[in-house]
Structures are given as C-alpha cells and as structure tokens.
Amino acid sequence: MKRASSQPILIYCKESDYEEVMEKVQFQEMAGKDRGGGRGEDEDEFDDMADQVTCISLHKREPIKRGEGELSWDSDMWRQEQKTRATRLEKQLKARWALEDQIEDQLNRFHAHYNRATAPTRLKDVAQLLMPKGTPAYEMAALSWFGDWRPTAIVGLLRSMAHSSSSLSEPMGLEEALSQLIHEIGIEEAVLDEEMAEIQANCVLHLPFGPAGSVNNRAAGPALARVQSEFKKIHRVITKAQNLRFRALELAVKKVLCQTDAAEFLVAFVGIQDLIHQIAAQQKLRKGPVSVPLKALGCS
Structure with a gap:
C-alpha cells in the first residue's frame, strides 16, 4: 500500500x-x-x-532531551510569548486589585454613613435618625428599621439575587450560608425591637407629659433632663442598629460572596435603594393618606 x-x-x-x-x-x-x-x-x-x-x-530526527536548549529562534519566540502572557496577567491582577479597592471604598462609605449615630447628638438629632427628613413615608414603610434598612432585608436581597438565573455564581452553595446569617441577624434584630419597645413604654409612663409623670416624677428633676435621659436610651438602640446594619453588609460582602459577586451585590443594593426612593418620592406628590400594611413595618 x-x-x-x-x-x-x-x-x-x-x-x-x-x-x-x-x-x-x-x-x-x-x-x-x-x-x-x-x-x-x-x-x-x-x-x-x-x-x-x-x-x-x-x-530521521533524534528526540530532544529535557533540559537541552532549543534553537535560538525558538527561544526568542518562547520569551516573547511568556512576556505577552505576563503582561496580560499583570493587567488582570491590576483589575482585581482595583475592584478590591473599590469594594473596600464602598464599604467605608457605608461605615461612615451608619457610624453617624455614634457621634454626640442632640434631641433633634435622635429624632432625625429615627425619621430622616429626606426619606418619604413610603420609603420609610418599605425599608426603615430605626431610620434605615433592616439588616435582614439587606441579606434577604442577597438571597433573592442568588435565586435569580443570571446573578451570583454557585447559588446553591450560598443558600446554607445565607440562611445561617439571616437567622443570627434576625435574633439580634428581635433583641433591639424588644429594647426599643421597653423604652417606648417607659416614655409613656414616666416622662413629664405622661399620665403619671406630673405626680410621680415631680421630684425626679427638671422635665428636660428626664426627656434627655430617655432620648439617650433611644440613641443607644439606634447606634446598635447602625452597627448591625453595617455588620450584615460587611459579612455578606467579605464572608459570603466572592469578589466579583460582592461588587455586583453592592451595585444592586445601591440601585434598588435609589429606585425605592424615587418611587416613594413620586407617591409623596400624590394626595391622600398613606396606608401601609403591618407586614411592611416588620411586624408579624
């Protein structure tokens, strides 16, 4: 043949x-x-x-043994190829480092925003933290928990992204970690809810404008001082709430998600918050009372 x-x-x-x-x-x-x-x-x-x-x-050609040098033009081509690959890899590393820096910068901005409650505040500042003036009523009803997002709502947003078809890698692997995170944060939320409910009950009973205030608290000092004392208690609860918000966000970004998914989540988080604000602002322009279901307020 x-x-x-x-x-x-x-x-x-x-x-x-x-x-x-x-x-x-x-x-x-x-x-x-x-x-x-x-x-x-x-x-x-x-x-x-x-x-x-x-x-x-x-x-017939003898096989080249390992360790022996190639021809000069082969070596030049090999060096050029390695140089090109190293340059491409360096660009990818720089992009990764840039993304990491942007994520860290975004977290720092959230930390500065939530850390405002730890600064010395006046009575009107505490009220502003509870009910921000720039937040429409519908936005407060949808998101607010002591003036801002509920921590479990932040992690719940992450869970909804994990269930979507085009968001976040390995959604099945996230479910267990998210469930545990929501459970732990939910417990701390409940503790702060009870603490705030106790403060509100004491305000009604013991402040000078309360039913028993004019009789039982007359000898306890000036009325303004007693009001200030109660507002300090509220301020401490708000501070804990702000810390819990940031911790939920930080855990989601740094402990649960990979770098790319963390960046995508932060973009979605800011975008959804802005969208809710726009819708609430449009609703504010309409006349009529605001009706909000109890479930939206976090009540069971």
Missing part, C-alpha cells in the same frame, strides 16, 4: 523494517557477487528499498 504524499515517511517505516531491508540488501549483494555481477528485477527492487532506507535515515 502506498502512503499519501502528505504523510511523513517515518509513519510507514519502523526500525524493524529498516533492519529487515538492510539484511535483504546485504544478502542480495552477496548473491550478485556469486552470479558474477548480473542484475535482475529482484536486484532493482532491493536497490529501490535501499534508496528508501537511505532517505529515511536522512529524515
């Missing part, structure tokens, strides 16, 4: 064939000498095979 012209000659000739042909050539040469140098068709065939073997030996 003849080989195709595009196939290498070494495929059709093995070392065993080489030895066999050489033996036949040597045998034919000896036979030719015995017959006085005459040539026949068999001799011509063996000569062709010998030529073929000679051709094979010219094309």
Whole structure:
C-alpha cells in the first residue's frame, strides 16, 4: 500500500523494517557477487528499498532531551510569548486589585454613613435618625428599621439575587450560608425591637407629659433632663442598629460572596435603594393618606 504524499515517511517505516531491508540488501549483494555481477528485477527492487532506507535515515530526527536548549529562534519566540502572557496577567491582577479597592471604598462609605449615630447628638438629632427628613413615608414603610434598612432585608436581597438565573455564581452553595446569617441577624434584630419597645413604654409612663409623670416624677428633676435621659436610651438602640446594619453588609460582602459577586451585590443594593426612593418620592406628590400594611413595618 502506498502512503499519501502528505504523510511523513517515518509513519510507514519502523526500525524493524529498516533492519529487515538492510539484511535483504546485504544478502542480495552477496548473491550478485556469486552470479558474477548480473542484475535482475529482484536486484532493482532491493536497490529501490535501499534508496528508501537511505532517505529515511536522512529524515530521521533524534528526540530532544529535557533540559537541552532549543534553537535560538525558538527561544526568542518562547520569551516573547511568556512576556505577552505576563503582561496580560499583570493587567488582570491590576483589575482585581482595583475592584478590591473599590469594594473596600464602598464599604467605608457605608461605615461612615451608619457610624453617624455614634457621634454626640442632640434631641433633634435622635429624632432625625429615627425619621430622616429626606426619606418619604413610603420609603420609610418599605425599608426603615430605626431610620434605615433592616439588616435582614439587606441579606434577604442577597438571597433573592442568588435565586435569580443570571446573578451570583454557585447559588446553591450560598443558600446554607445565607440562611445561617439571616437567622443570627434576625435574633439580634428581635433583641433591639424588644429594647426599643421597653423604652417606648417607659416614655409613656414616666416622662413629664405622661399620665403619671406630673405626680410621680415631680421630684425626679427638671422635665428636660428626664426627656434627655430617655432620648439617650433611644440613641443607644439606634447606634446598635447602625452597627448591625453595617455588620450584615460587611459579612455578606467579605464572608459570603466572592469578589466579583460582592461588587455586583453592592451595585444592586445601591440601585434598588435609589429606585425605592424615587418611587416613594413620586407617591409623596400624590394626595391622600398613606396606608401601609403591618407586614411592611416588620411586624408579624
């Protein structure tokens, strides 16, 4: 069978064939000498095979051992390829570092925003933290928990993104971590809710404008001082709430999500918050009372 012209000659000739042909050539040469140098068709065939073997030996290439150098042009190409790959990798590293810096900067801004409650405040500042003036009523009803997002609502947003088809990688792996995080944060939320409810009950009973205030608290000091004392208690609860908000956001970004998913989540978080604000601002322009279901306020 003849080989195709595009196939290498070494495929059709093995070392065993080489030895066999050489033996036949040597045998034919000896036979030719015995017959006085005459040539026949068999001799011509063996000569062709010998030529073929000679051709094979010219094309045969010894394998390059590991550690031996390549030709100079191969080395130049290899170095250029490695340089190109290193440059591309460096760009990817810089992009990753830039993304990490942006995520950290965004978290720092949230921390500064939520940390306002820890600064010394006046009575009107505490009221502003509870009911921000720039927050429409519908936005307060949808998101507000002591003046801002409920921490469990922040993590709940992350869960809804994990369930979507195009958001966040490995959604099944996030479910268990998110459930645990929501459970732990929900417990702390409930504790702060009870603490605030107790403060509100005490305000009604003991402040000077309360039912028993004018009789029981007359000797307890000036009325303004008693009001200030109660507002300080409220301020402490708000401070804890702000810290819990930021901790929920930080845990979601740094402990639950990978870097790319964390960036996507922060973009979605800010975008949804802004969208809710716009809708609430539009509703504020309409006339009529605001009706909000109790479930939206976080009540069960």
